[in-house]
Amino acid sequence: MTAETMIVLTVGDDSNSQQILTDLLESCTARKFHLQIERSFDDAQRAMLSAVYDVCFIDSRIAGNRGLELVSRTIAARSDAALIVLSEADDYKLDIAAMDAGAVGFLVLSQLTIPSLERAIRYGIERKQCETNFQQSQQRTAQLAAIVDGSEYAMMSGLFDGTITSWNEGAHSLYGYSEDEMVGQSFEKLVPDDRKAEHKDLLRRVTQGEKLKSYETVRLTKDGTFVDISLSISPVRDLDGKIIGHSAIACDIRQRKLYESQIQRQVMRIQALRNIDMAITGSLDLRVTLNVLLDQVTTHLKVDSAAVLLLNPHTHRLQFATGRGFRTNMLRGTDMRLGEGIAGKAALEKKVIDISNINDPEQGFARLSLVQNEDFISYWAAPLITKGRVEGILELYHRSELVCDDEWVAFLETLAGQAAIAIENADLFNDLQKSNTELQLAYDRTLEGWSKALDLRDKETEGHTQRVTEGAMRLARALNVSDSDLVQIRRGGLLHDIGKMGIPDSILLKPGPLTQEEWAIMRQHPVYAYELVAPISYLRPALDIPYCHHEKWDGTGYPRGLVGDQIPLAARIFAVVDVCDALTSDRPYRKAWPKNKVHEYILEASGTHFDPHVVEVFLSGDYTFCC
Numbered sequence: 001m002t003a004e005t006m007i008v009l010t011v012g013d014d015s016n017s018q019q020i021l022t023d024l025l026e027s028c029t030a031r032k033f034h035l036q037i038e039r040s041f042d043d044a045q046r047a048m049l050s051a052v053y054d055v056c057f058i059d060s061r062i063a064g065n066r067g068l069e070l071v072s073r074t075i076a077a078r079s080d081a082a083l084i085v086l087s088e089a090d091d092y093k094l095d096i097a098a099m100d101a102g103a104v105g106f107l108v109l110s111q112l113t114i115p116s117l118e119r120a121i122r123y124g125i126e127r128k129q130c131e132t133n134f135q136q137s138q139q140r141t142a143q144l145a146a147i148v149d150g151s152e153y154a155m156m157s158g159l160f161d162g163t164i165t166s167w168n169e170g171a172h173s174l175y176g177y178s179e180d181e182m183v184g185q186s187f188e189k190l191v192p193d194d195r196k197a198e199h200k201d202l203l204r205r206v207t208q209g210e211k212l213k214s215y216e217t218v219r220l221t222k223d224g225t226f227v228d229i230s231l232s233i234s235p236v237r238d239l240d241g242k243i244i245g246h247s248a249i250a251c252d253i254r255q256r257k258l259y260e261s262q263i264q265r266q267v268m269r270i271q272a273l274r275n276i277d278m279a280i281t282g283s284l285d286l287r288v289t290l291n292v293l294l295d296q297v298t299t300h301l302k303v304d305s306a307a308v309l310l311l312n313p314h315t316h317r318l319q320f321a322t323g324r325g326f327r328t329n330m331l332r333g334t335d336m337r338l339g340e341g342i343a344g345k346a347a348l349e350k351k352v353i354d355i356s357n358i359n360d361p362e363q364g365f366a367r368l369s370l371v372q373n374e375d376f377i378s379y380w381a382a383p384l385i386t387k388g389r390v391e392g393i394l395e396l397y398h399r400s401e402l403v404c405d406d407e408w409v410a411f412l413e414t415l416a417g418q419a420a421i422a423i424e425n426a427d428l429f430n431d432l433q434k435s436n437t438e439l440q441l442a443y444d445r446t447l448e449g450w451s452k453a454l455d456l457r458d459k460e461t462e463g464h465t466q467r468v469t470e471g472a473m474r475l476a477r478a479l480n481v482s483d484s485d486l487v488q489i490r491r492g493g494l495l496h497d498i499g500k501m502g503i504p505d506s507i508l509l510k511p512g513p514l515t516q517e518e519w520a521i522m523r524q525h526p527v528y529a530y531e532l533v534a535p536i537s538y539l540r541p542a543l544d545i546p547y548c549h550h551e552k553w554d555g556t557g558y559p560r561g562l563v564g565d566q567i568p569l570a571a572r573i574f575a576v577v578d579v580c581d582a583l584t585s586d587r588p589y590r591k592a593w594p595k596n597k598v599h600e601y602i603l604e605a606s607g608t609h610f611d612p613h614v615v616e617v618f619l620s621g622d623y624t625f626c627c
Contacts, residue, residue: 004031004032005031005032005033005034006031006032006033006034006054006055006121007033007034007036007052007053007054008025008033008034008035008036008053008054008055008056008057008121009036009037009038009047009048009051009053009055009056009057010022010035010036010037010038010056010057011038011044011047011048011056011057011058011059011062011067011070012039012057012058012059012061012062012067012086013039013040013041013059013061013062013063014059014061014062017059017061017086017088017109018037018039018059020109020112021057021086021109021112022035022037024112024113024114024117025117027114028114028117028118031118036051036053040063041062041063041066041070044058044062044070045070045073045074048070048073048074048081048083049073049074049077049078053081054082054125055082055083055084055121055124055125056074056081056082056083056084057084057086057107058070058071058083058084058085058086058103059086060085060086060087060094060098061087061088067085067086068085068094068097068098068101071083071085071098071101071102071103072101072102074102075101075102079131079132080128080132081128082104082124082125082127082128083102083103083104083124084103084104084105084106084107084120084121084124085098085101085103085105085106085107086107086108086109087106087107087108087109088108088109088110089108089110090108090111094106104123104124104127104128105120105123105124105127107120152170152173153170153249153250153251154168154170154171154173154174154175154229154248154249154250154251154252155168155170155171155247155248155249156168156171156182156187156247156248156249156250157236157245157246157247157248158187158245158246158247158248159244159245160203160207160244160245160246161186162186162187162188162203163184163185163186163187164182164183164184164185164186164187165183165245166183167179167182167183171250174221174227174229174250174252175190175219175221175222175227176221176222176223177222187199187203187248189220190219190220190221191219191220192218192219192220192226195217195218195219198217202215202231202233203246206233206234206235206246207235207243207246209235209243210235211232211233211234211235212231212232212233212234213232214230214231214232215230215231215232215233216228216229216230216231216253217229217231219250227252227254228252228253228254228257229250229251229252229253230250230251230253231248231249231250231251232248232249232250233246233247233248234246234247234248262407265300268300269300269411272296272299272300272415273296273414273415273418275292275296276289276292276293276296276415276418276422277418279292279293279422286321286422286423286426287321287322289422289426290308290321290322290419290422291322291324293308293415293418293419293422294306294307294308294322294323294324295324296415297324297394297396297415298324298325300411301396301408301411301412301415303325303378303380303396303397303398303402304325304376304397304398304399305323305324305325305326305374305376305396305397305398306323306324306325306394306395306396306397307320307321307322307323307324307326307331307334307394307395307397308320308321308322308323308384308392308393308394308395308419309321309334309336309343309392309393309395310391310392310423311338311347311390311391311392311393316337316338317335317336317337317338318334318335318336318337318338318343318344318347318392318393319334319335320332320333320334320335321392325397326374326397327373327374328373328374330369330370330371330373331367331370331371333370334367334370336366336367340366341364341365341366341367342355342363342364342365342366342379342381343381343393343395344366345364345381346381346382346383346393347383347390347392347393350383350385350390351383352380352381352382352383352409352412352413352416353380353381354378354379354380354381354402354404355378355379356377356378356401357377357378358371358376358377358378358379358397359377365379371397374397374399375399376397376398376399377398377399377400377401377402378396378397378398378400378401378402379395379396379397379398380395380396380402380412381393381394381395381396382394382395382396382412382413382415382416383416384416384417384419384420384423385416385417385420386417386420386421386423386424387424391419391420391423391424391427392419392420392423394412394415394416394419396412443538444490444491447491447494447495448494450494450495450498451465451466451469451494451495451497452465464581464582464585465493465494465496465497467581468493468496468574468577468578468581469490469493469494469496470493471577471580471581472489472490472493472545472570472573472574472577472578473486473489473490473493475573475576475577475614475617475618476489476570476573478617479569479573479614479617481569481570481573485570488541488542488544488570489542489545489570489573489574491539491541491542492542492543492544492545492546492570492574493545493574495529495533495539495542495545495546496529496545496546496549496574496578497525497529497546498528498529498532498533498546499524499525499526499527499528499529499530499532499546500525500528501528501532502524502525502528502532503521503522503524503525503528504521507521507522508522523550523558523559524559526546526547526548526549526550526558526559527547527559529543529546529547530543530546530547533546544568544569544570544571545568545570545571545574547559547571548560548562548567548568548571549571549574549575549578550575551566551567551571551575552575552608552609552610553567553572553607553608553609553610553611553612554607554608554609556608557609564611567611572610572611572614573614575609575610575611576602576610576611576614576615576618577618579601579602579605579609579610580598580602580618583597583598583601584598599619602615602618602619603615603619
């Protein structure tokens with residue numbers, strides 16, 4: 001007992017008894033008491049039912065021995081009351097009746113002492129507290145039992161050896177077994193054979209005090225099906241903390257697993273489409289793209305084999321393009337009319353068609369002889385359509401029955417759409433490439449026409465442009481010039497004298513030597529070439545020769561006086577060939593030089609007029625082709 005003040009209610013109409021009790025309580029030194037005294041039956045009843053007190057002493061003789069009646073009424077209304085009955089005589093029958101009515105103690109007034117009174121008060125309060133705690137515990141237990149029994153989760157408990165001791169309605173719903181069927185049985189009844197070692201390990205860990213949360217595993221139901229569950233297991237301890245068993249909560253996660261599988265499948269399919277998109281944008285080879293497509297088709301649609309048939313727009317026939325997963329090459333010979341067989345029908349009607357058994361003649365698979373060694377059963381044909389035009393057919397083959405849902409069919413149609421885009425892109429690229437080739441040929445023929453027009457203007461140099469262009473190309477190859485630069489050298493060679501269109505005929509066709517004034521005008525033709533060609537973006541890369549082929553290695557050339565490597569390589573190459581051809585050709589003012597003299601001249605001009613390295617290559621081996 002503590003030193004706090006305790007509230008005591010005394011009930012009785014006998015003054016002598018009240019005084020005895022009051023004196024004893026006031027004499028207690030271990031605790032202080034606040035006394036509330038009620039003498040009439042009605043006042044006592046009201047106080048006992050509504051007042052705040054720690055303990056209440058009731059004289060059994062009140063109102064003609066109605067003390068036990070007050071006890072019964074109080075207990076019926078408030079279970080927290082600690083009631084002690086007082087009696088004038090030691091009567092065991094009255095003692096038993098008091099206890100039956102709900103009193104926590106029975107005292108004889110003539111035998112009261114301060115220690116016995118303190119013990120009675122302490123015992124009464126502690127007993128009532130124990131009763132209250134017990135009632136609350138029972139209520140909590142009942143509430144927990146109701147929660148467990150009504151839970152949608154499977155809640156179970158068991159002993160060390162795995163014997164089941166409790167089984168709720170949630171467990172019944174999950175596993176199909178009732179409580180009567182499972183209590184006393186082993187948990188192993190629910191465990192598949194391949195999971196028994198795992199189950200024993202789980203029990204071992206729990207008996208060692210470990211708590212397992214959200215452990216995903218598989219269990220067996222009453223009807224023999226497997227169920228994915230999330231399992232939480234905790235050890236059960238007694239009051240001393242000793243582990244005496246375990247409790248388990250299981251949750252059905254099949255729906256969640258299904259959602260996860262669907263999400264994972266969707267992510268993988270998105271990745272498949274991305275891979276196909278990358279193949280479409282990253283490769284100009286249709287077969288490479290289609291092979292990537294078929295890899296994704298067989299992987300994500302889970303079929304054994306797949307093929308693409310392309311529609312020839314001129315013959316209206318479906319022809320094998322590529323395949324994946326076939327044992328033989330027989331299908332490579334596929335060449336069928338539009339509308340023929342299942343594939344031809346799918347292309348003609350622009351819709352997906354499937355057959356459950358290609359070996360059934362009534363189902364109309366026309367190429368049965370080509371797949372007789374493949375053991376195929378199921379077949380699907382999806383038209384490859386872009387902008388309303390059929391590009392071909394995507395075929396799927398499977399060696400067993402193919403069970404497909406709407407999501408699967410939708411993805412097949414998406415893949416067919418991707419294949420159609422790939423084919424269309426390849427066609428567009430091929431058409432564009434063909435157009436570019438034709439356009440380049442047209443440009444080159446135009447340049448050749450211009451060069452011939454220039455040669456026709458100056459009869460004395462007729463054929464010069466073609467010769468020097470060819471010679472420059474051969475020399476450039478000997479110098480390991482790249483193919484892309486060779487194209488520009490050819491165009492530049494054809495255009496090298498385009499600037500002479502701006503030179504008056506009186507100067508250009510003059511039979512004798514030119515005056516200084518006339519040479520000044522003549523030397524403007526590279527500038528005229530630049531002004532004429534530079535605005536044409538297609539020809540701008542070819543300007544090095546028309547603009548710079550009269551520059552000299554030592555900087556004494558024209559029109560800009562470039563020195564050494566400042567002169568573009570194409571112009572340095574062309575300068576040697578151009579001079580060689582000019583010196584070996586007749587002119588109005590001189591006769592053609594012999595080859596040995598031209599070689600000597602070019603060698604002497606190496607390092608002044610010409611690039612020494614270019615001269616060295618030109619004069620070596622078989623590269624003296626212009627002389």
